[in-house]
Amino acid sequence: MERNHQINPAIALACLIYLVSVNLTHAQIDTWTSEGWSTDFSKTSIDLSEIISGGPPRDGIPSIDNPTFSAADEITDIDGREPVIEFPIEGESRAYPLRVLIWHEIVNDTIDDIPVAVTYCPLCNAAIVFDRRLDAETLAFGTSGKLRHSDLIMYDRTTQSWWQQFSGDAIVGELTGSALKKLPSRIVSFEKFKQAHPKGQVLVPNDPNFRPYGNNPYQSYDTAERPFLFRGELPADIAAMAHVVVVDTGAEPIIVSLERVRQSGYEHDGYVVTYQDGVASALDSSSIQQGRDIGTVMVTKDGADVVHDLTFAFVAHVFYPDVMIVQ
Template identity: 50%
Template sequence: MTAKFTQPLWPLPVATLLVLVSLYGGGISLSHANSAVVDDCSVAAGQLTRNWPNTDFSRCTVDPGEVVSGGPGKDGIPSIDEPRFVPATKVTLDDREPVITLVLGDTAKAYPLRVLTWHEIVNDTMGDIPVAVTYCPLCNAAIVFDRRVGNKVLDFGTTGSLRHSDLLMYDRLSQSWWQQYTGQAIFGEFAGAALTMLPSRLESFLDFKNNYPQGEVLVPGNPNLRPYGANPYVGYDSSGFPFLYRGEVPEGIGPLERVVVVDDRAWSLALLQQDKQIRDRNLVLTWRPGQASALDTREIKNGREVGSVTAQHLAANGALEDAVYHVTFAFVFHAFKPDQPIIVE
């Protein structure tokens, strides 16, 4: 099936962007580790340097030639910086709709993908912990970060660019660029630094409200700003090839098949769905039905069944503790961990 993309909040239709994509710079060779800082990428950064004069491109950890324009410019996809929440009992949301669940201390919040699809980043604070709740639709990666680096608290926005089809964020303090999938700064003053990922769950709204009846749910500040609940990427997760991706694809699994990732390991979601539970040393993965795909039908609530996953570590005392995990596409895991296999059987 060919994906019938519809126009998000971008200034041009996606079909046009496919023709007009800008490939910036290029020419230097860096490893996939994203850890070594190269002392001058400014020449290779080319157009990036001209468009981002306040970013220090003399420091980088990846080849600027791997950066692709996604269409919108800086903050063209606006982050949510003053999030608004209402009690879960007062939200009108279909039970199958996917939400990112974050629990810190006694506070539980749900961030629906119907909102994050249109904003990608929520800068929030839970208790005394500043967090960034992020979602990249093109790689289906829902990841939560602690926004603190050293003694600094960062606010994040969208660059409008992608690397390996993954969201590239920037921090407003230093204008450094950050890879959403890894949480690592790739250009700028913070190049080589990494954000701490926090355990969260991508699950159905029904699961959230059953587990946290006193929880809160993110709602749009202006419900008319975007067509919230609509999916601008109709048919994307059943298309043949990822959008704006130039890398290799994994063998033995479709590039847009979902995988469950914990650290450097990945299992196909189809395998987990079949077995319902997978145990690997002290890691326990569990699948349950009830969650709609956010990247299938025009209305998210009508998306096909993909189910929800929990990933937990078995502690020495026998208790299960939530692990950092994400459900992403096979091509994404392969792009960032090319030497690691995906377990399919």
């Protein structure tokens, strides 16, 4: 009796896809090694094929490592509606204008003896502040030139491990599995910051002519139909570029659309999300000060500020695919 030695087509296809994936990953690692990375690529928590080039090389978007500040009431070239990251929330805060961060993405700073990384990913509109301390070591971060899910991949200059900006997790390299602590911050208008902290320190460029500060190189990005350099699945029931609030609860996050908060606010399990108008989008007009008003939010629980991010729906969906976006 003859035996049927035909291979199941589904199994054959799966094997082929696996082999192609392995070859692509090896090719990626060879490319990254040739770029001068000493990262330990044998350690990773993700599929390396999800990482793509964002265009600029490592440090092509230069972090700010020696930040310079001026008092808010001495600054005349920032429009009152322009968005700034206010941090820390308590005490005498500092402001980090998105007109600067859109060109640098990372500021390595120290406040009250706490080393922090103030970060902004324009493609995700994600503004997040991290404690740079990990165990007994203080890390300094730069831009890798790589993206995952359209989000900035940072690297630390000690081990050259790669870190996902949106989550603060080390995803490739020696420190894979480590996570940075997020610190409460918020986006506010420059005018509101100046009113509350007239002598508050505001980040200014070390060289005002280094970039066209105040201009937005991502004109009309936040009204586009789909994100840039994104390969993942888009949300089915909300526009990919709709603004949403992601609230860090320490467990499963709360995700609610900005439009819902704008219309009626939002409360859940003691978390209170409120809307404030008067803040321009950094990703709308070619000039940030002319960006349409998208407003901002405040998130508290028991009166204390809570870590949150005002980002895009596609970002929330790809990083938290099983969490419903409240609309």
